[in-house]
Amino acid sequence: MDNKEYQLIKDVDYEYDADIGLAYASPVRGVWNIVHMGTLMPQGHQIYVCPVSCLRGVVLTTAEMGAMDKMSTISIGEDNILEGDMEEQLFLGAERVINELPERPRMMMIFTSCIHHFMAVNYRRVYKLLQEKYPDIDFVDCYMDPIMRRTRPVVPVLWRQMHRSLKMREPEELRDDQVNYLGNCFPHEEFCDLTNVLAERGVRKIEINSCRTYDEFLEESRSKVNFVFHNTGVRAAKDLKVRLKQEWMQLRPGYTYDQYDEDLSAACRMCGVEPPAEEWSREQRRLTEAAVQETAELLGDTPVSIDYAAVDRPLELALFLLDHGFNVESVFVETFIESQEVFDALKAARPELKVYATAGWNLRRMERGHDGKVLCIGQKCAYFLDSDYFVNMVENDGLYGYSGTRRLMEMIREAYEEPKPMKELVQVKGLGCCCS
Amino acid sequence: MLLLMRKDYQTHVFTNTYTADVSGVCSAMYELGGMSVLHDPSGCNSTYSTHDEPRWFDGNSLMFVSGLDEMTAVMGDDTVLIRDVARAAADLKPRFITLCGASIPHIIAFDFRGVAHLIEKETGIPVLPVPTDGLKLYTKGVGMALTAWIKRFADPAVCGWDKAHTRKPGELTVNLMGVTPLDFSVNGNAEALVRTFEEAGIPVNCCMAMNNSFEQLQQVYRGAVNVVVSSAGRRPAHFMEKTTGMPKVEGLPIGPEQTEALIHAVREAFEDGVSRVTWERDPQADRWEIPEGNILVIGEEIFARSLASAINKLPETDRGGMTAYGMWPDVNEDMSEEPLIKAAKEAGMIVGDPLFRILPGSKGKPFVSMPHEAYSGRINRKDMKLFATPGFPVAEIIKNALV
Known part of the structure; x- marks a missing residue:
């Protein structure tokens, strides 16, 4: 059979990239988009300035969250293009929003779109004028411009822009006992080793997803160190390094114990606190290995599938699970972000591993299903393999390190034993955001 | 200040936006075995498949986005x-391809017809160019797509029309124009429309475009009268009227009185060949100058006018002495929020999608919830009403809201 739905990893090059043709949008919608991210800003308000075809999605995302009070829109018409009055439109539209809102926002994120680039709109001047007229509001330029996605992807750029209102502090205002986590949709709490290790040493973390007030968010400018867990947060960290001189470090969100130890030790040194002892590490490894073993025994030969929306490093997770006796059968990925070393090792470990591109046009006509039970890690593979036995998570779900891996194992065991209403769950836009 | 008075700048503080022309195109073509290609960077496709297309999860109809990037556009x-369309078409073998686009193709003057021709030459598959721009509403997109489809695939000659297009149909049959889930959801409204006409002794030739096959719709010229049940169907009906003289009647069968008026208008149009509408013309209301203390029906134009007309056919006591007026989005300029807010503040009762409850001034007023897929998407899908039927209890819902 001339299969067009997947490739075997033995036939795939490391340079694989699925963004090479017509794209299919599956009904799976758990991954957060920029609207979800924008609503994390406490006391913030978003304005989207776009044609109706772009506005529709962002407004209904907000409506489904029950957060219509956190966003407004300005729709671009043919007249704006012909008359070249997009600066006026932006300024006067933003003014109307400010005047109509029942409560004054502390921060206003104004999203311009693809069309503004092509019309050479001078939006920076508009923001300057708005800032002068409304000094009590922080205006931030944000972008919903997927046409720039190859060089300026929208999610990393938004994380950077959301932190643009942080201003450099005097040295005496800086605090040694707090750090920031950047670029996280989900709070990193008890299943994040870094949070636990730092808390034991008296260092608290601030992340936007847990801030209740804008002032609480502004406290981030008093931290000396930023930590990043996802690649999408790197631009924010680099920007803050330049503007606020805050040091930063990316923790590798993979499944290699040695990397956990290295990263945790380096993070502690950056914060000026004692790194975890070897004994701690040995105990963590023992507990984690036991959890992984217990899970492997429960699943037996049950096929496992992993998607890129659930975990940041799907290939690395596949390799980790194969090494521990799991029967990993497929991965759903758009591109490889792991090192070539991981890719080659996986290819050697399971040359028949199926690689699906979730946005590929042939997946629209794929016969969704699987012969027998399949355990899916992530919504996308659950949808395509039509499985109710799945771990309902996106973007690592706030997991990191040994405790994160143990929690993942626990979630796999739960998913294996308890089916979920897949059709209902995967269509919810922005996992954890929906009001209903 | 002058600038402020000149135009409203389309700012929406409280309201959602109706869905766009591109979703209209995809919705209209969904059941016809084609492949819709949306020329756009990204986003419009997932908006359509998430919010505008209730058939997406369980179906396998083809709709893709081209993924236009900066360099390709520049x-x-x-x-x-x-190349991309040809590769996908080679794998999927659609019956035809529809090519529409959003704002960037529009401003870079993308040549829809020329590219459609080249794709057709490359693939051997018919390609319909539908030059949408992502700036207009779904009604325009549905209308453009259906018109393009009729032009390409429906032949008056095979349906009994001579070259001068002067056939006199022997039997009264109707085409229902502009039927998509965006206005009628998937809760039985499309089926109820057909049933309503058939129970009145008028066969339905085509329901364009839900629950009918490609071949059935090719017979659209066998109909005698086009019934425009959504303003989305106005454009193809107008095209057919222009080319063959087939009359069109605008209206929806909502409740017993309005259904009777519609059936009567259809029979009259069949007899005299003159197009008509099923509501009283009111230039003042058309300008949205709605007198205070009345019933405001917000929705798609044909729906809003038909429901308002149905309400006004009730005895005055059943509608609290009020008169109903329709209000609908402007298809060219999206919907301006200010006149809507003004009308809502002054209304005695509001009928519309539940997301309009957020309008300032609407709180505390009688509100009749009529969820509309093209406005609130899937949010209220489970509460969609079966309204396109003579059995729709217009009197009851108005009375209940007044209590």
């Missing part, structure tokens, strides 16, 4: 799109 390199 260089005007259409070969990327032609």
Whole structure:
């Protein structure tokens, strides 16, 4: 059979990239988009300035969250293009929003779109004028411009822009006992080793997803160190390094114990606190290995599938699970972000591993299903393999390190034993955001 | 200040936006075995499949986005799109391809017809160019797509029309124009429309475009009268009227009185060949100058006018002495929020999608919830009403809201 739905990893090059043709949008919608991210800003308000075809999605995302009070829109018409009055439109539209809102926002994120680039709109001047007229509001330029996605992807750029209102502090205002986590949709709490290790040493973390007030968010400018867990947060960290001189470090969100130890030790040194002892590490490894073993025994030969929306490093997770006796059968990925070393090792470990591109046009006509039970890690593979036995998570779900891996194992065991209403769950836009 | 008075700048503080022309195109073509290609960077496709297309999860109809990027747009390199469409078409073998686009193709003057021709030449598959721009509403997109489809695939000659297009149909049959889930959801409204006409002794030739096959719709010229049940169907009906003289009647069968008026208008149009509408013309209301203390019906134009007309056919006591007026989005300029807010503040009762409850001034007023897929998407899908039927209890819902 001339299969067009997947490739075997033995036939795939490391340079694989699925963004090479017509794209299919599956009904799976758990991954957060920029609207979800924008609503994390406490006391913030978003304005989207776009044609109706772009506005529709962002407004209904907000409506489904029950957060219509956190966003407004300005729709671009043919007249704006012909008359070249997009600066006026932006300024006067933003003014109307400010005047109509029942409560004054502390921060206003104004999203311009693809069309503004092509019309050479001078939006920076508009923001300057708005800032002068409304000094009590922080205006931030944000972008919903997927046409720039190859060089300026929208999610990393938004994380950077959301932190643009942080201003450099005097040295005496800086605090040694707090750090920031950047670029996280989900709070990193008890299943994040870094949070636990730092808390034991008296260092608290601030992340936007847990801030209740804008002032609480502004406290981030008093931290000396930023930590990043996802690649999408790197631009924010680099920007803050330049503007606020805050040091930063990316923790590798993979499944290699040695990397956990290295990263945790380096993070502690950056914060000026004692790194975890070897004994701690040995105990963590023992507990984690036991959890992984217990899970492997429960699943037996049950096929496992992993998607890129659930975990940041799907290939690395596949390799980790194969090494521990799991029967990993497929991965759903758009591109490889792991090192070539991981890719080659996986290819050697399971040359028949199926690689699906979730946005590929042939997946629209794929016969969704699987012969027998399949355990899916992530919504996308659950949808395509039509499985109710799945771990309902996106973007690592706030997991990191040994405790994160143990929690993942626990979630796999739960998913294996308890089916979920897949059709209902995967269509919810922005996992954890929906009001209903 | 002058600037402020000149135009409203389309700012929406409280309201959602109706869905766009591109979703209208995809919705209209969904059941016809084609492949819709949306020329756009990204986003419009997932908006359509998430919020506007209730058939997406369980179906396998083809709709893709081209993934236009900055470099391709700047260089005007259409070969990327032609190659990508040809590759997908070779795998999926659609019956035809529809090519529509959003705002960037529009401002870079993308040549829809030329590229459609080249794709057709490359693939041997018919390609319909539908030059949407992502700035207009779904009603326009549905209308453009259906018109393009009729022009290409429906032949008056095979349906008994001579070259001068002067056939006199022997039997009264109707085409229902502009039927998509965006206005009628998937809760039985499309089926109820057909049933309503058939129970009145008028066979339905085509329901364009839900629950009918490609071949059935090719017979659209066998109909005698086009019934425009959504303003989305106005454009193809107008095209057919222009080319063959087939009259059109605008209206929806909502409740017993309005259904009777519609059936009567259809029979009259069949007899005299003159197009008509099923409501009283009111230029003042058309300008949205709605007198205070009345019933405001917000929705798609044909729906809003038909429901308002149905309400006004009730005895005055059943509607609290009020008169109903329709209000609908402007298809060219999206919907301006200010006149809507003004009308809502002054209304005695509001009928519309539940998301309009957020309008300032609407709180505390009688509100009749009529969820509309093209406005609130899937949010209220489970509460969609079966309204396109003589059995729709217009009197009851108005009375209940007044209590």
